[in-house]
Amino acid sequence: MQLELHASAEDRRVAALAAAAIGLTLAEAAIPLPLPGVKPGLANIVTLVVLYRYGWRMAAWVAGLRIVAGALALGQFLTPAFLLSLSGGVASLLLLALASRLPARWFGPVGLSLLAAFAHIGAQLLLVDTWLLPGTSILGLLPLFLSAAWITGLVNGFAAAHLLHTQESKP
Amino acid sequence: MTRPRPGDWLIVLSGLVLVGGLWLRQMDSLEGRVIVRLDGKVAVDTSLRLNRQIEINGPLGMSRIEIRDGRVRIASDPSPRQLCVRQGWIPPGGVAICLPNRVSVENAAAGYDTLNY
Numbered sequence: 001m002q003l004e005l006h007a008s009a010e011d012r013r014v015a016a017l018a019a020a021a022i023g024l025t026l027a028e029a030a031i032p033l034p035l036p037g038v039k040p041g042l043a044n045i046v047t048l049v050v051l052y053r054y055g056w057r058m059a060a061w062v063a064g065l066r067i068v069a070g071a072l073a074l075g076q077f078l079t080p081a082f083l084l085s086l087s088g089g090v091a092s093l094l095l096l097a098l099a100s101r102l103p104a105r106w107f108g109p110v111g112l113s114l115l116a117a118f119a120h121i122g123a124q125l126l127l128v129d130t131w132l133l134p135g136t137s138i139l140g141l142l143p144l145f146l147s148a149a150w151i152t153g154l155v156n157g158f159a160a161a162h163l164l165h166t167q168e169s170k171p
Numbered sequence: 172m173t174r175p176r177p178g179d180w181l182i183v184l185s186g187l188v189l190v191g192g193l194w195l196r197q198m199d200s201l202e203g204r205v206i207v208r209l210d211g212k213v214a215v216d217t218s219l220r221l222n223r224q225i226e227i228n229g230p231l232g233m234s235r236i237e238i239r240d241g242r243v244r245i246a247s248d249p250s251p252r253q254l255c256v257r258q259g260w261i262p263p264g265g266v267a268i269c270l271p272n273r274v275s276v277e278n279a280a281a282g283y284d285t286l287n288y
Contacts, residue, residue, distance in 0.1 A: 106178035114182050143193040150186045161175070 013054070014061045021046040021066035022073065029074055037084075037124070038148040041156060043070070044092070044116060048109050048160035053167070056097050063089050080132055084124045091123030092116035109164060110157035117153025121145050203263065204279040205243045207236060211273075219243060219278065229272035236276055243278050245269060 007015075021043040028042050043066050051059035067089045071082040099112050125145060129138045175183075203219030207227060215225050217238070224246070225236040232249035242260045248269045255269040261278040268275040 102178065106176050107182070108174075108176045108179050110175040111179035111182040114179075114186050118186065140197065143190060143197045146186075146190045146193060150190050153186070154183060157175075157179075 010058075014058060014065065017046060017050055017058075017062045018065035018069065021062055022070050025066060025070035026073055035144070037121075037145060040152050041117065041120065042159075044113070044120075045156050045159045045163065047093075047096075048113055048116070048156070049163050049167075051096060051100060051112075052109060052160075052164055056093075056100055059096065060093050063093055084127060084132075087123045087127045088120035091119040095119035109160040110154065113157025113160060114150065114153040117149040117156070118146070121149040203241065205236075205238055206277040206279050208275045208277070209273060211275075227274055229269070229274045231272045234269055234272055234274040243276060245274075245276055248272055248274070 024042040024046065028039055031039070033039055043063075046066070047059050047063045050062045067082070067085050068077070071077040071079075071085065076082045076085075093116075096112060096116050099107065099115050102111075125138050125142070205215070205217050205219050205225075206213055207215040207217075207225055209227055209229060214227055217223070217225070219238060219241055222239050225238070227234050227236065229249075234248045235246040237244055237246040244260045245255045245258070245267050248256050250269045250272045255267040255274075255276075258267045261267050261276060263278050266275055266277045
């Protein structure tokens, strides 16, 4: 008996994009960072580009695959780090689902990236506060994490905007 | 597709305001405090940044507490052994207790908690 999986063109595209995102996640894990929890989140650039080019469903697939496969590759699957990454991913995707309905004339990838970054860190801090370190005042770290989210969100947003722009001019 | 649009700048700016406001609030709460207790009850709770003299009347007489240049000490006290006066400037997180005048002064430096640790 032979089991055959038929991969559609869309499946292949999701796989390729998720692979790019996973690559960024792995590369990012090698960068030494001063504080746990603060990282650039470069893979979110891929999520944003996919959101703009192929829609929210594809973006959700790519982000989900990246979170699971990235965690597997880093040996973090089902650890608190994975659950943090998952909660951030889910929150930012949910916010992006709402934000992508904003009028495109007024809101572009930069704004969406910032919103997603804030949703990301917000959900993660909420999870840390309620589940990982209950009773500890996370509030004191809020300015630090939100500043980091503001910077990374902005940078990633500009990166995504640039990619979308250059990809548009080259068909 | 390329330039950020007005709404984007709105989000960027409101994010900056939010973060800036949080930092300011944080700075405020990170300021050191001086807590003076009489009989175990808080008598004075003041900032470590403001130079001032605090005079407080215990059962034996007046204790004078001096806050200067972000430091705090007990300048004079009627207690016989003068232990709290000889303790000098109270280190961050430290306490000087004047007995039997029942006065204690705490340098409640900001952030002696798990976060700053």
